Amino acid sequence: MFENLNERLERSFKLLKGQGKITEINIAETLKEVRRALLDADVNYKIAKQFTETVKQKAIGQEVLTSVKPGQMMVKIVHDELAELMGGHFTDINIKGTPSIVLMAGLQGSGKTTFSGKLANFLRGKRGKNPLLVACDVYRPAAIEQLKVLGEQINTPVYSEPGSMNPIEIAKNSIQFAKQNNHDLVIVDTAGRLAIDEQMMKEIAAIKAALNPQETLFVVDSMTGQDAVNTAKEFNERLNFDGVVLTKLDGDTRGGAALSIRSVVNKPIKFVGTGEKLEALDVFHPERMADRILGMGDIVSLVERAQEQFDADEARKLQAKLAKNQFGFNDFLKQIQQIKKMGNLKDLASMIPGMSKVMKDVDIDDNAFKSIEAIIYSMTPLEREDPALLNGSRRKRIATGSGTSIQEVNRLIKQFDETRKMMRMVSQGKNLGRMVGNRMRR
Numbered sequence: 001m002f003e004n005l006n007e008r009l010e011r012s013f014k015l016l017k018g019q020g021k022i023t024e025i026n027i028a029e030t031l032k033e034v035r036r037a038l039l040d041a042d043v044n045y046k047i048a049k050q051f052t053e054t055v056k057q058k059a060i061g062q063e064v065l066t067s068v069k070p071g072q073m074m075v076k077i078v079h080d081e082l083a084e085l086m087g088g089h090f091t092d093i094n095i096k097g098t099p100s101i102v103l104m105a106g107l108q109g110s111g112k113t114t115f116s117g118k119l120a121n122f123l124r125g126k127r128g129k130n131p132l133l134v135a136c137d138v139y140r141p142a143a144i145e146q147l148k149v150l151g152e153q154i155n156t157p158v159y160s161e162p163g164s165m166n167p168i169e170i171a172k173n174s175i176q177f178a179k180q181n182n183h184d185l186v187i188v189d190t191a192g193r194l195a196i197d198e199q200m201m202k203e204i205a206a207i208k209a210a211l212n213p214q215e216t217l218f219v220v221d222s223m224t225g226q227d228a229v230n231t232a233k234e235f236n237e238r239l240n241f242d243g244v245v246l247t248k249l250d251g252d253t254r255g256g257a258a259l260s261i262r263s264v265v266n267k268p269i270k271f272v273g274t275g276e277k278l279e280a281l282d283v284f285h286p287e288r289m290a291d292r293i294l295g296m297g298d299i300v301s302l303v304e305r306a307q308e309q310f311d312a313d314e315a316r317k318l319q320a321k322l323a324k325n326q327f328g329f330n331d332f333l334k335q336i337q338q339i340k341k342m343g344n345l346k347d348l349a350s351m352i353p354g355m356s357k358v359m360k361d362v363d364i365d366d367n368a369f370k371s372i373e374a375i376i377y378s379m380t381p382l383e384r385e386d387p388a389l390l391n392g393s394r395r396k397r398i399a400t401g402s403g404t405s406i407q408e409v410n411r412l413i414k415q416f417d418e419t420r421k422m423m424r425m426v427s428q429g430k431n432l433g434r435m436v437g438n439r440m441r442r
Contacts, residue, residue: 091243
């Protein structure tokens with residue numbers, strides 16, 4: 001995400017020359033490029049102009065330490081202002097009611113239904129909630145069925161009234177159902193609507209009035225850029241929503257919506273969707289997003305995603321297997337599945353400081369693990385437990401069964417052996433530095 005903006009901003013900082021102080025003269029070209037970068041990212045012109053003016057006022061006269069270059073000082077100032085532009089600090093979702101009610105609103109195709117499922121999954125896992133999903137989109141064909149499919153995937157019930165075309169009544173009845181069945185969180189998925197559709201806007205306002213929700217979230221497709229911001233403004237004037245959800249942020253190379261929407265509606269961005277999987281949901285932290293825009297990575301979010309997949313009991317079992325040299329392909333498969341749950345591979349790589357530049361032109365296929373999984377699934381249970389059994393004839397059979405070549409099978413087995421050795425050394429606390437050094441000399 002934000003690849004284009006990151007590249008343009010990086011180029012602009014390189015224009016700043018000289019030592020001592022940042023002055024109006026030596027900052028002029030850099031600020032011009034920063035403004036162009038923001039405009040190319042589909043940021044509103046007035047916001048881009050105000051942003052560069054603020055940066056200019058804070059930068060001029062700044063003493064530059066001997067150990068810091070002017071360009072580095074500018075990065076710090078721009079970083080802080082980017083974070084401020086996006087809200088400055090993290091704003092949590094309000095789920096204090098009994099039951100707490102979260103109402104979804106937005107345009108058609110913005111991803112409200114999918115986000116409803118993601119949010120239910122997130123709040124159950126993170127906050128220990130017992131959610132109920134409510135299907136109030138009575139207009140879109142298969143909308144109710146889509147929500148039920150999502151509910152099944154995350155083991156969450158869906159309240160619906162087949163045949164009813166009254167979303168206000170459905171919403172009100174769902175609250176009674178939630179109270180009777182001990183659901184402490186109700187997430188109401190509504191129909192997509194256009195701000196110019198007066199009847200539909202009155203309907204969502206009536207649903208909000210009937211429910212009096214703790215949170216009304218406006219869900220918007222971040223890839224629509226400035227259009228998303230304009231729509232948010234119109235919806236906010238009618239609904240006075242509490243926060244914004246940006247979906248499809250993993251596919252947004254510009255970032256205009258993320259950078260503009262807070263300034264226009266004065267409401268915080270609370271969540272961002274970073275993929276199609278139900279786990280692909282991040283709480284929005286302006287400072288971390290500013291880090292990512294400037295190519296600094298986001299180690300904190302990466303660690304948080306890893307912790308979500310961490311199972312202490314499984315880790316202990318794995319360590320015991322490694323100590324006894326019993327780590328097999330089934331264990332290897334579990335590690336792959338945990339990595340896949342963490343999200344888009346290129347997005348994960350970009351969270352490592354400095355990697356966004358390295359990965360810019362590298363295409364990481366999210367299906368990269370498929371051939372590995374096919375090879376492992378083509379092994380017998382005994383072969384997975386005891387890889388030493390994998391002789392030439394067995395490898396040939398596995399290659400045929402998985403639709404791969406013997407070379408690919410051999411490569412995987414070699415990688416598996418090296419991974420097992422390294423993991424065993426880590427578990428035993430041995431000198432990894434010596435091992436890495438030996439590999440580099442080969």
